[in-house]
Amino acid sequence: MAETPTPQDTAPTTPQQPKMQVLGQFIRDLSFENVVSQKPINGEVTPDIQVQVSLDARKRTQDHQFEVVVKLKITSKNRGTESVLFLLELEYCGIFHIENVPDEQMHPYLMIECPRMLFPFLRRIVSDITRDGGFPPLNLDNIDFVALYRQELARRAEANKLQS
Template identity: 70%
Template sequence: MSETEGNGAATQQPPQVKMQILGQYIRDLSFENMLVRKGAQGEVSPDISVQVALDARKRTAENQYEIITKFTINSKNKSDDAQLFLMELEYAGIFHIENVPEEQLHPFLLIECPRMLFPFVRRIVSDMTRDGGFPPLNLEPVDFVALYRQEIARRAQQQAQDTPANGETA
């Protein structure tokens, strides 16, 4: 291959991906402090579980998407399994996205966009737990790639269970 052929191929790069956050907001927020309602009894040693769910929706405007992150944070006392608090947060962002190939758009929306929103979610969770009378909870970073892969595997397994095996009739 000549040098000019190599350079010609390099100029045919795909257009650069553009992503802009147009807005972000709390869709739903709930913080229930069971410890105060029931009254603290004995030693409290929290065991915290965090569940994350994601959703992406195309908006009517061209190249715009709404990404919704749903966090459910449950804190129970290790000694007696009594619930201390329950926090549910739906945090959304409106994104303008251009030049992402169609086959890469779904993972882009459910990996890159939530990564951009996560620092704001982390701050809200920290402030709410502190304002609710607990030490501020600083969420560990979420591996959105692993979360995406788990969801794809779960959907594939569900689809395999819903589809009859070869030779069987429905």
């Protein structure tokens, strides 16, 4: 006699939720130049801070593991004279174990969700470095990684148009 299927056996399988685990994070490269200490500035100082952000990600040899790098270049110049006050360059990496993310969604996931997880630690490092470097602590504004991702896609599409 054959068994009749139960409702659980005939129910459609629901996709599993994405699973992300931060396995590690570290500073790959850090450079801080306090230019003011080398060439003092006379007169009033009005800092103009520019922050450049770039992202990189790659698959590691282990299954489901990825490395994501957030690169910051922060330049503080004296408004008016444009003389550099300080320059901070930082590469901050995270190692992630990611499962249940479809292949077509993996790239945006790596370039948006992973940097979001790293950002609070990155912000703290920037604050500590600028304070320890003799300046008021720089508390970075939140970074919109979705907008950053869309800008990069638009830039690549434009570059492809120019090559065609």
